[in-house]
Amino acid sequence: MDILIAGGGIGGLAAALTLSRNGHRVRVFDDRAPDAADVGAGIQLSPNATRVLASWGLGEAVDAQAFYPQRISLRDGRTRRRLMSLTLGEKLRARHGFPYLHIHRGDMRRILLEAVIAACGDVVSAGTRVTGLSQVEGRPRLHLADGMHAEGDVVIGADGLRSAIRHVLFGADRPRFTGYVAWRGLADAARARHLNIEPEAASFMAPGAHAVTYFVRGGHAVNFVGVFERTDPPEEIWENEGARAMLARDMAPFHEDLRELSSLIERPLLWPLFDRMALPRWSAGCATLLGDACHPMLPFLAQGACMAIEDAAVLARCLENVSGANAISGALQRYEQARKARTARVQAEARAQGKFFHAKATPMRGLTRTIMGLGSGLAPNLALSRYDWLWGHDALTAALPA
Numbered sequence: 001m002d003i004l005i006a007g008g009g010i011g012g013l014a015a016a017l018t019l020s021r022n023g024h025r026v027r028v029f030d031d032r033a034p035d036a037a038d039v040g041a042g043i044q045l046s047p048n049a050t051r052v053l054a055s056w057g058l059g060e061a062v063d064a065q066a067f068y069p070q071r072i073s074l075r076d077g078r079t080r081r082r083l084m085s086l087t088l089g090e091k092l093r094a095r096h097g098f099p100y101l102h103i104h105r106g107d108m109r110r111i112l113l114e115a116v117i118a119a120c121g122d123v124v125s126a127g128t129r130v131t132g133l134s135q136v137e138g139r140p141r142l143h144l145a146d147g148m149h150a151e152g153d154v155v156i157g158a159d160g161l162r163s164a165i166r167h168v169l170f171g172a173d174r175p176r177f178t179g180y181v182a183w184r185g186l187a188d189a190a191r192a193r194h195l196n197i198e199p200e201a202a203s204f205m206a207p208g209a210h211a212v213t214y215f216v217r218g219g220h221a222v223n224f225v226g227v228f229e230r231t232d233p234p235e236e237i238w239e240n241e242g243a244r245a246m247l248a249r250d251m252a253p254f255h256e257d258l259r260e261l262s263s264l265i266e267r268p269l270l271w272p273l274f275d276r277m278a279l280p281r282w283s284a285g286c287a288t289l290l291g292d293a294c295h296p297m298l299p300f301l302a303q304g305a306c307m308a309i310e311d312a313a314v315l316a317r318c319l320e321n322v323s324g325a326n327a328i329s330g331a332l333q334r335y336e337q338a339r340k341a342r343t344a345r346v347q348a349e350a351r352a353q354g355k356f357f358h359a360k361a362t363p364m365r366g367l368t369r370t371i372m373g374l375g376s377g378l379a380p381n382l383a384l385s386r387y388d389w390l391w392g393h394d395a396l397t398a399a400l401p402a
């Protein structure tokens with residue numbers, strides 16, 4: 001089939017790769033300039049996603065850029081004291097067969113792009129904005145900003161939070177500002193060595209805020225995220241003196257090491273966080289949505305890109321051996337049925353995680369955290385098993401609706 005993909009982020013490229021490997025002709029339209037840098041620095045990928053990447057033969061390329069954390073830690077933001085931890089490393093790899101890792105978002109996107117080009121040539125049109133979609137007699141057509149259009153058998157809207165395809169298919173509802181903003185950026189690990197950042201994914205909790213640190217680029221850079229509460233969504237703010245002063249003010253409740261780390265970020269970016277209530281439908285006719293276009297989520301479970309990768313794997317399975325508009329439409333319904341409950345659960349759990357991270361300190365909360373800390377120390381396997389539903393999921397073999 002001819003498959004048109006709006007959006008060449010991690011989700012769109014993942015879909016392009018697996019669909020082209022299945023023999024489809026794929027074209028990707030992405031509005032970013034070919035040389036645009038990927039903003040947002042690091043992402044964490046859990047075994048539910050690394051399993052899929054490995055099945056696409058990307059294990060080695062990812063390994064060359066990855067950092068493998070030893071654990072996930074929850075820490076007190078003021079003292080840095082560890083409150084609880086989950087062992088990752090070989091223990092988690094043995095449990096699920098695939099690793100938990102950190103990678104720079106730009107590296108991940110480049111690995112996918114190179115694999116797409118190797119599989120089917122130069123099919124990604126950069127700097128090409130999709131403006132609309134029409135479907136005439138079962139054939140979808142993408143409208144492009146330059147006035148041209150592209151016609152195919154299937155359209156996939158992988159065009160992110162403010163998806164133009166979602167807008168055409170399901171109307172103009174807006175993503176919801178969650179009340180959180182995130183400072184994001186990278187610090188040179190050599191300059192931060194004296195801060196003794198541990199080889200872990202660490203979340204430092206403070207009332208109404210939390211900060212996350214982990215290594216990327218094989219340990220050469222520290223990824224920093226600082227999440228704070230705001231009543232209104234701010235404009236995105238790039239590095240300037242005002243931004244640095246605002247970040248320093250926001251970081252005031254945190255331990256001095258974290259404050260210093262935040263001051264070492266090379267290009268701090270303030271990022272309002274949006275999500276969306278679960279959409280009732282993702283597909284109409286021969287068009288569907290994937291990734292943040294249909295289920296944007298808070299980053300507090302580190303799953304948005306992982307879910308987009310899972311989506312791509314399931315969508316490719318649903319489109320195997322399908323032809324004709326009716327069969328395509330049926331396959332897209334199966335895809336959304338297969339994915340909706342899981343992604344809605346991850347959206348909800350990510351929201352709940354935010355409340356937990358930002359809870360005000362009360363004696364009861366202190367007790368809960370102490371019990372959780374003791375539990376994770378005394379019964380590490382039990383603590384890990386809480387995430388089996390998420391990290392143990394196999395999108396490559398999970399049952400599909402009939």
Ligand SMILES: Cc1cc2nc3c(=O)[nH]c(=O)nc-3n(C[C@H](O)[C@H](O)[C@H](O)COP(=O)(O)OP(=O)(O)OC[C@H]3O[C@@H](n4cnc5c(N)ncnc54)[C@H](O)[C@@H]3O)c2cc1C
Pocket residue numbers: 006007008009010011012029030031032042043044045128129130131158159160161162163164182184225271273290291292293297299302303304305306307308
């Ligand atoms: C602070 C933060 C931390 C995060 N950490 C993690 C993490 O640790 N692990 C994880 O799994 N996820 C994480 N995420 C989530 C993750 O970044 C997203 O869920 C993921 O990037 C979604 O991929 P996508 O391809 O669906 O969308 P996007 O990455 O948004 O890609 C969409 C693409 O479409 C293009 N586009 C948009 N509109 C158009 C148009 N009209 N025409 C053509 N092209 C268009 C865009 O330029 C972009 O290239 C984090 C998010 C945030 C904000």
